[in-house]
Amino acid sequence: MITRDRRERLLGTLERITRLPEEPPVVVVDNGSSDGTAAAVHERFPAVRVLTPGHNLGAVGRTYGAAALDTPLVAFSDDDSWWEPGALARAAEVFAAHPRLGLAAAATLVGPDAGPDPLNDVLAASPLGHEPDLPGPSVLGFLGCAAVARRDAFLEVGGYHPVLHFGAEESLLALDLEAAGWGVAYCPALIARHQPDGAGGAPRPGRAAQVRRNVLLTAWLRRPLRHAVAHTARLALEGRTDPTARLALTGAVRRLPAALARRRALPALVEARVRVLEGAG
Structure with missing residues (x-):
């Protein structure tokens, strides 16, 4: 999970993530916050590991966090997103059953009413079709806060590219995974929740x-x-x-x-x- 200067939002999200039945190890990458984020997480969630690179890495913070883990899979969240109970257990089953799968794009439910993100339908209708050795339609894009990656595959291709920082960085990662022979697929059985700031989740x-x-x-x-x-x-x-x-x-x-x-x-x-x-x- 990456965050920057959104301490209260992060703490609320960690309340949800640390209660997941799968009890995953949680790593927070603090991208140069000045609001006491790291200290607050240490105090309220001592089991959560906080990494402080000292400046804003952008999306590369996700790579930084993944490198600090030793789990076979990495489920990505932002400070305004979390996973539905059971989603990570299903992800483990999906990846075990599909050895070529490098990244699974989850279905995303948005806001307090948990409405479907319009991206779900776009991914489901991917013109790339459904390859037999993948669990869903092949895609070359996804939502960064609603994806699970095979850690070795993710790090093999270098993770998120440092030139981009933020903004459509997911597409380049998907291209690099495909170029290395890994599959990227939409898996609607995996469900992430996203509650962005702003009216109707308006872009920053x-x-x-x-x-x-x-x-x-x-x-x-x-x-x-x-x-x-x-x-x-x-x-x-x-x-x-x-x-x-x-x-x-x-x-x-x-x-x-x-x-x-x-x-x-x-x-x-x-x-x-x-x-x-x-x-x-």
């Missing part, structure tokens, strides 16, 4: 620009160069009238040297699967 300020920035950076990191160049040109054109696109492009340009230094094109078969998704969209 700046989130839209971060997502668009990272979609472009993912193109430069993994997609064919002609695709990355075309995507950059489109975003630049949109930026003439769209401040969010302009902000996304500016952010991507700052990170582009780091992305190019880590560029590794996808295998042809994985690139073809990405194009299937793009064609369906």
Whole structure:
């Protein structure tokens, strides 16, 4: 679980997670909080391990936490999400039955009324279909706070990419797992709860620009160069009238040297699967 400056929300979520019947070991990565988060967790939940890297790692905090565990699976949560009782036991069964499964995307129920997240239907209808050695439809995206990963597979591909920080970081991880031969599948039998802040779970300020920035950076990191160049040109054109696109492009340009230094094109078969998704969209 990753958190930053949301002490009370985190403590409430830990109340739920520490009562799960599976009694999983819990690791919290404090991404540079200044509100006494670490001390509060130590006091109220002494069995919870708190890691304090000293600055905001972004989504890489999840990698940092996974590396500190020695369990075969890692169930990810944020400070506003948790797992339904029994979901982690079912996850263990699913992974044991499907050795190629690298990551399972759970069904997510949102808010106090536990309504289904619209992403559930998108994942269920994935045009990639249902491969026989996976427990559900193959997907190349998921919700970061509602996923269970095979720890060895997750760490083998490097976990979350440091260039992206936050915003659509899940897609790049899914691509890297697929490129390494691991399956990523939607498993609706696994249920996570998510209670985001804001009216109707509205995105945090700046989130839209971060997502668009990272979609472009993912193109430069993994997609064919002609695709990355075309995507950059489109975003630049949109930026003439769209401040969010302009902000996304500016952010991507700052990170582009780091992305190019880590560029590794996808295998042809994985690139073809990405194009299937793009064609369906």
